[in-house]
Amino acid sequence: MxxxxxxxxxxxxxxxxxxxxxxxxxxxxxxxxxxxxxxxxxLAADLTELSANLPTDNAELREAIKFYNKAGDWAAREQADFTAVKAELAKIQNLSSFEDFQEQLINLVFHSQAPLPFAFGVEPDMKDAVHYALGFSSPGLILPDTTYYAKEHPRRSELLDFWAKNSAEILKAFGVEEAEQIAADAVKFDALLVPSANTSEEWAKYAELYHPVATDAFVSHINTIDFKGFIKGLVQAEPQKIIVYEDRFYETFNQLVNEENWALIKAWMLTKAARRATSFLTEELRVLGGAYSRLLSNVQEARSQEKHxxxxxxxxxxxxxxxxxxxxxxxxxxxxxxxxxxxxxxxxxxxxxxxxxxxxxxxxxxxxxxxxxxxxxxxxxxxxxEVYRKLKVGEGTLYEDAVFFDEVLTARLYEKFNEDVDKTxxxxxxxxxxxxxxxxxxxxxxxxxxxxxxxxxxxxxxxxxxxxxxxxxxxxxxxxxxxxxxxxxxxxxxxxxxxxxxxxxxxxxxxxxxxxxxxxxxxxxxxxxxxxxxxxxxxxxxxxxxxxxxxxxxxxxxxxxxxxxxxxxxxxxxxxxxxxxxxxxxxxxxxxxxxxxxxxxxxxxxxxxxxxxxxxxxxxxxxxxxx
CATH class of the missing domain: 3.40.390.10 (Collagenase (Catalytic Domain))
Structure with a gap:
């Protein structure tokens, strides 16, 4: 004892x-x-009960219940084809070149499910907390953090190999040709990002990550993409500064995101978009899409349909x-x-x-x-x-609702840049x-x-x-x-x-x-x-x-x-x-x-x-x- x-x-x-x-x-x-x-x-019991009698005095809750019902309509999810998903993937597949990618950047942000190989976020300015600032960082890694990429890490190969194999299966389900090669190329681009990504220790000291760069200097430093027009298109303004949170990524951006790496970047974007779509589709794809995260944490089975x-x-x-x-x-x-x-x-x-x-x-x-x-x-x-008032469930598929919601939330994110911070x-x-x-x-x-x-x-x-x-x-x-x-x-x-x-x-x-x-x-x-x-x-x-x-x-x-x-x-x-x-x-x-x-x-x-x-x-x- x-x-x-x-x-x-x-x-x-x-x-x-x-x-x-x-x-x-x-x-x-x-x-x-x-x-x-x-x-x-x-909550499952509450929402199910409310489903039988939609609330008339709470518009936001009513839409949440409607979405909840659609998420649980497995007959409809099994019968729906992948037309909407394929249309989103086509927005990436049809990018003919790195130049074409640059020209489409704003559309990709606001009107697609395509992840970008960099991230701009709107957050309260650490040195002026009543106003928002535009922050810049990398897109994140496949493995949990940089330590997993060390050659001596016992799970590095196991996890990356599984992610690639699992991703190829998902891509094939959507009719993507050369799925194995695309998934492998996505892993190759991920590997390029690792040296420039912040470590977990660096992220933990978040107050030390504040690195403001004058916008003119920022757009001058990055010469592989014309960020000047892109930034204005994002926030409908010309910020005086950009807050860089990952210095190494900023410093090496031109060597990472460029025409030479375009094939790898495109494969990475396509694979990530396909993986995300699985949550809104059939039971088979839902389970397949969560397989990597279950392996990572040794979870024995997928969430039940009701919990999902x-x-x-x-x-x-x-x-x-x-x-x-x-x-x-x-x-x-x-x-x-x-x-x-x-x-x-x-x-x-x-x-x-x-x-x-x-x-x-x-x-x-x-x-x-x-x-x-x-x-x-x-x-x-x-x-x-207020943004919840705009989340209206449509007549299309569950995935189409998710695409619409993402567009609304993305637009709202960048709108906030020109507002004061609501500290409540x-x-x-x-x-x-x-x-x-x-x-x-x-x-x-x-x-x-x-x-x-x-x-x-x-x-x-x-x-x-x-x-x-x-x-x-x-x-x-x-x-x-x-x-x-x-x-x-x-x-x-x-x-x-x-x-x-x-x-x-x-x-x-x-x-x-x-x-x-x-x-x-x-x-x-x-x-x-x-x-x-x-x-x-x-x-x-x-x-x-x-x-x-x-x-x-x-x-x-x-x-x-x-x-x-x-x-x-x-x-x-x-x-x-x-x-x-x-x-x-x-x-x-x-x-x-x-x-x-x-x-x-x-x-x-x-x-x-x-x-x-x-x-x-x-x-x-x-x-x-x-x-």
Whole structure:
């Protein structure tokens, strides 16, 4: 029998770890996933019930239900031919040359399913968060991240070979000739992109990726494509700057996207477009299209038709479904209680910042100003984005609806460039079991779906709720002061507000956090301390602040607090999925999230009488404290 003093995660979750089964259509099961499964079941029943009596007072929900019904009409999906798909693929096949490709770029963006070998996105400007900026990056890779392309990676050949074979089968289903060669050429172009792509560690330090380039300099540097006219066509304006997020891709663009590589680029575009179409077609193609992702994570079988039906609907109507979920399942009492916890946590942070023993008073006061400016959103948004009013289900096939929706959403993306940023917009639907901090708006968001046991329950004790959702709330607040969030000011701008000596001290503490996790072994391999440092800072800040708040409530129970903390991180997953997370996920492995942060807190040792010979023991001199 495992003791808490030796392994908090294993001891608290022993029965669950023994009995929990990974669903055959998922790579893992966790406290989060258990709520997802519950939500899927409830929403499928809700949408099916609504299908029999379409809502007349909610136009957006009515269209979502109509799309849901069409996604689940398998008789129609099996009978439909591939005319619409072939028409989309023909837009790529008919590109006769690299010059022709350049001339068609704007049409390809707004009126086709063709992926491009580069990406322009519209996001809040990190240094001017009330306005949007146009960002530039690479199109992404076939494998999960750059580490998978190392010659010594054990799955590199297996995954790339399977992707090529699987893609060829998909292309053949659409009548594409020379399918094997096209799929092989797509892999060749992908290989060209690898050296210029950001690593997962680089993406994790997102505040350091902001690289503004004057538009004139940008379009002058890239000479294989005339981007000046293209950019104006995208946003109907002439931006003063382009934000480059992948410097190596920008620097080597002319060597990657050019006439010499056109055959490979065209094959890559065609293959990607064909793969995407499979989700909206027959059962055979749906299963075939998901085979690569299942192999990647060692998922045993495809999602059921019923779950797939819901998945597709959420793809386009996520906020609509989320608002419906929030209105039905989230109560006023729970919202008031969680709001109480949020403001209690903010108060704790104020005090911890004022009493901090390593920050100057000047920096601490500015940190408190930022803290006081944080806006919490709880439950579900007050309104839906206007774009949902334009998503109308047509008389054609499911795939044709998806093509139309993509055109509407693409147009909306680039329209936003000329508008002010709406900082009340939620970037996560209310039925998603998660939470987030947004540095560009200085907001914390707690969707209704995460406000359930084991994270939160009105019937749980205050200590349990603080060990669960309280720690999650404080975790998100902590992101305002992690290695990325700390570089943004109270208005959401990337702006240096620290004194130099304070930030240097903070960087030293970041290094201590990196060292605390780096190389720690898990069942799937060693942890990468650099990749997961921001989330680990937030975890440590979260549990510390939540503990402080819990101790102020009546009938505090520290054992219940730490036990609940361990419960919310419970997880079982396939080895392949865990290995993928180790290479690219900015969160620490679940067991490390549960076990390491408590060892930095004196109260943990007191609660369970942990002694120097116990495995969970950490010397006082090695206990890390940041916030």
């Amino acid at each position: 495992v003791r808490i003093q030796d392994d908090l995660f294993a001891a608290v979750n022993a029965e669950w770890l023994e009995n929990a089964k990974i669903p055959s259509d998922k790579p893992r099961i966790s406290a989060f996933d258990e709520l997802v499964l519950k939500n899927e079941k409830n 039906q819901l998945d597709l609907t959420e793809t386009y109507f996520s906020q609509v479904i989320g608002r419906f979920y929030g209105e039905k399942y989230f109560g006023a009492a729970a919202k008031a209680d969680v709001e109480h916890m949020v403001f209690a946590m903010i108060k704790v942070y104020q005090e911890r910042l004022r009493n901090n023993d390593w920050l100057s008073q000047e920096t601490a006061e500015k940190a408190i100003e930022k803290l006081d400016a944080i806006t919490p959103f709880i439950g579900y948004p007050d309104h839906l984005p 917009t939620w970037h996560m639907p209310a039925h998603m079991v998660n939470a987030y901090y947004s540095p560009d708006s200085n907001t914390i968001v707690f969707p209704a779906a995460i406000l359930q046991a084991p994270f939160y329950d009105l019937n749980q004790s205050a200590s349990q709720n603080y060990g669960g959702i309280g720690a999650v709330i404080a975790h998100e607040i902590s992101h305002a002061f992690d290695n990325n969030g700390a570089q943004f000011d109270q208005y959401g701008n990337l702006n240096k507000w620290w004194r130099d000596e304070d930030y240097k001290a903070f960087e030293e503490k970041q290094q201590e956090m990196i060292a605390l996790f780096d190389g720690v072994e898990t069942d799937a391999g060693p942890a990468n301390g650099k990749l997961i440092v921001s989330e680990n800072i937030a975890d440590q800040g979260g549990i510390t602040a939540a503990l402080t708040a819990a101790k102020r409530e009546k009938d505090v129970d520290l054992q219940a607090f730490f036990t609940q903390w361990a419960k919310i991180w419970r997880m079982k997953a396939s080895t392949e999925f865990q290995q993928m997370l180790l290479s690219m996920d900015v969160h620490a492995p679940a067991k490390l999230r549960a076990n390491i942060p408590p060892t930095n807190l004196e109260e943990f040792y007191e609660a369970f009488d942990i002694q120097p010979n116990d495995k969970m023991y950490r010397k006082p001199s090695q206990r890390l404290k940041i916030w």
